[in-house]
Amino acid sequence: MQGADLDSEFFVLWRIGHSKSLRTRRENLNQIPALNRLTMPKYKLEYIWLDGYTPLASLRSKTQIKEFASFPKLEQLPMWGFDGSSTQQAEGKNSDCILKPVAVYPDITRKDGVLVMSEVMMPDGKTPHPSNSRATIPDDPDTWFGFEQEYFFWKDGAPLGFPEGGFPAPQGPYYTGVGYKNVGPIARKLVEEHIDTCLAGGINLEGINAEVAKGQWEFQIFGKGSKNAADQMWVARYILTRLCEPYGVDIEWRCKPVLAPFNQPLDWNGSGMHCNFSTKYMREVGGKAYFDKLMAAFNQYRDEHIAVYGPENHLRLTGLHETQSIDKFNFGLADRGASVRIPHSFINNNYKGYLEDRRPNSAADPYLVAGRIVKTIQLVPTS
Numbered sequence: 174m175q176g177a178d179l180d181s182e183f184f185v186l187w188r189i190g191h192s193k194s195l196r197t198r199r200e201n202l203n204q205i206p207a208l209n210r211l212t213m214p215k216y217k218l219e220y221i222w223l224d225g226y227t228p229l230a231s232l233r234s235k236t237q238i239k240e241f242a243s244f245p246k247l248e249q250l251p252m253w254g255f256d257g258s259s260t261q262q263a264e265g266k267n268s269d270c271i272l273k274p275v276a277v278y279p280d281i282t283r284k285d286g287v288l289v290m291s292e293v294m295m296p297d298g299k300t301p302h303p304s305n306s307r308a309t310i311p312d313d314p315d316t317w318f319g320f321e322q323e324y325f326f327w328k329d330g331a332p333l334g335f336p337e338g339g340f341p342a343p344q345g346p347y348y349t350g351v352g353y354k355n356v357g358p359i360a361r362k363l364v365e366e367h368i369d370t371c372l373a374g375g376i377n378l379e380g381i382n383a384e385v386a387k388g389q390w391e392f393q394i395f396g397k398g399s400k401n402a403a404d405q406m407w408v409a410r411y412i413l414t415r416l417c418e419p420y421g422v423d424i425e426w427r428c429k430p431v432l433a434p435f436n437q438p439l440d441w442n443g444s445g446m447h448c449n450f451s452t453k454y455m456r457e458v459g460g461k462a463y464f465d466k467l468m469a470a471f472n473q474y475r476d477e478h479i480a481v482y483g484p485e486n487h488l489r490l491t492g493l494h495e496t497q498s499i500d501k502f503n504f505g506l507a508d509r510g511a512s513v514r515i516p517h518s519f520i521n522n523n524y525k526g527y528l529e530d531r532r533p534n535s536a537a538d539p540y541l542v543a544g545r546i547v548k549t550i551q552l553v554p555t556s
Contacts, residue, residue, distance in 0.1 A: 213240040217283050220253055220272050221411050222291045225261035225304040228484035229426070229536050232411050233260055250274040250289055252298055262293060262304055269296045275307065276404040278374035288374060288411070290404050310399055310544025311551065318402035318543050319449035319527070322410070323384055323391045323535050326360055326417070327425035332388030333360060341387045344441065348385045356383055359420055364390060367413045374412070376405045385442040385494075386431065399543035406539040428534035429488035436488060443489035443496070444535035450546050451527035454555050459525030463555065470553050471513065471530075472502045474545075478530075481545050483537030490532060497532070504528075 218237045223230040237253055239245075257263025257270035272291040280286030293302040301308035326333035334357045335341055346355050364381050371378040377395045384391050394409055396402025414424050429443040454463070471478065479486065479499060490499035495509040505511035506520060514529040533542045 213242050214285055215240050216245060216285045216287050217280075218245070218250065218287045218289050219280060219283075220274070220289045220291050221408065222255075222272055222293050223304065223306065223407070223538075225257070225302075227261075230304065230306075230538065232407070232414065234411065244279065245277065245287060247274055247277045250277060252294070253291075257293075257302075262302060267296075270294070270302060271296060271298045273298065275400070276408070278376060278408055281370055281373040282416075288408055290408050306538050306540040306544075307400060307403070310540055311547045312398050312400045312544075313452070313547055314398040314401070315453040316399060316543075316547055316550070317397050317451050317527070318395070318399065318539075318546075319379070320394045320402065320406050320539055321391055321445070321447040321449070322394065322406065323389060323444035323446065324413075325386070325425040325430055325444065326363070326388050326390065327423040327430070328421060332386065332425070332431065333357060333422060334388045344385050344387075347383055347387050347389070350383045355387075357388075359422065360388070360390060363413075363416055363420065363422070364392075366416050367392065367409075370412050370416065371409050374408070376409055376412075378409060384444075389442065389444065399540070399547050403539035403543050426536040428483055428485055428536055432488070442494045445489070445496075445531060446483070446533045446535050446537050446539065446542070448530045448533050448542055448546065449527050450530065450543075450550075452550060455527070456525060458555070459519075459523060461524045463553070464524045466553050467550065468504050468513065470549050474549050474552075475502045478532065478545055478549070481537065481541035482532050483534030485536075486532070486534050489534055495531075499532075 215238050218239055219234050220237065221232060221234045224233050235255065241249065252274070253272045254269050255272060256268050258265040258268035262270050271294040273294050274289045274291050276290040278288040280288045292307050293305050294300060295302055329337070350356055360383070368378060368381060378392055379395050380393045382391055383389070392409065394402065394406045396405050410424075410426075417424060426444070428445070431439055431441040433439050487499050490496045492498040492510070497503055497510060497512045502512045504513040504515055506515045507517060508514055509531065512530070512532055514531055516526065516529070519526040519528065530546065
């Protein structure tokens with residue numbers, strides 16, 4: 174036994190009036206729960222944030238070790254500084270930025286691990302940094318979101334499973350595919366690890382499937398409120414990216430990574446982050462008259478939506494591969510080539526339920542997507 178621990182035992186036992194042999198002292202100590210652990214456990218707090226790179230922010234993270242009596246609550250987590258000059262968020266002569274915890278999740282990949290989603294603040298700790306896309310978006314816990322995040326597993330400059338310098342068999346068997354020739358030996362293992370880690374962390378991952386292109390997959394996240402849903406999406410992205418590291422695999426979030434020279438299209442699907450949404454009014458009242466007004470507003474603010482629906486979306490929204498053209502807006506019943514898909518359940522329930530905006534792409538910031546949808550909905554009168 175280390176000297177410091179021995180001293181602590183003697184001190185504690187002396188305080189409660191014991192004076193026995195060392196062996197008896199140890200036995201006594203083990204029988205007293207309050208004294209069984211003289212120090213609190215050290216938790217690994219992994220602070221996660223979005224950097225200032227454009228047009229696509231990257232995830233960043235770093236670890237702080239801190240003692241807590243039990244798994245820490247959000248309000249117990251301290252703000253923490255970082256070097257913004259290394260993340261495109263400050264200049265070297267004034268480099269301090271602050272991380273403000275906004276959501277916390279258990280991390281089963283580490284002993285006593287904690288994932289801490291954070292906003293970036295200015296040095297005063299109160300003013301949101303210009304790159305902070307979360308702080309100012311409208312939020313409504315009665316607005317529910319279901320994000321369908323598509324992505325490519327990426328290795329050695331190509332989608333996982335693409336032969337070197339060439340292409341696999343054409344699209345067709347890969348969507349929801351089964352078997353080595355369709356999904357390969359690694360992808361499903363990574364997907365299963367991602368499911369387990371998200372669910373153990375309290376993230377509402379509601380499903381996965383292999384997608385249309387070789388090496389392309391999807392997961393779905395459900396959340397209530399724009400900030401809550403987007404927090405979960407960003408942390409789910411972080412978890413997936415980190416799980417791929419030991420396999421020498423990256424995640425390609427760009428919406429149209431498989432192109433011919435000069436960005437000419439090929440017959441390979443792009444990746445979206447389709448956004449299913451509903452409000453309390455849509456779920457409980459709805460009606461065709463309200464639906465028509467809602468779609469008119471989405472058409473009116475088409476450009477504002479496209480502006481936050483992800484970079485390079487013109488390469489994906491072409492009118493092909495289950496998309497509508499970027500310069501058009503339409504909606505259709507069960508139409509995956511429409512801007513907004515109307516589920517049969519919505520019509521069958523007298524225009525009540527959820528709708529799917531299919532325009533956001535895989536690299537879009539879910540904070541901005543959800544925030545823009547809420548902003549447009551709030552402009553539509555309900556009476």
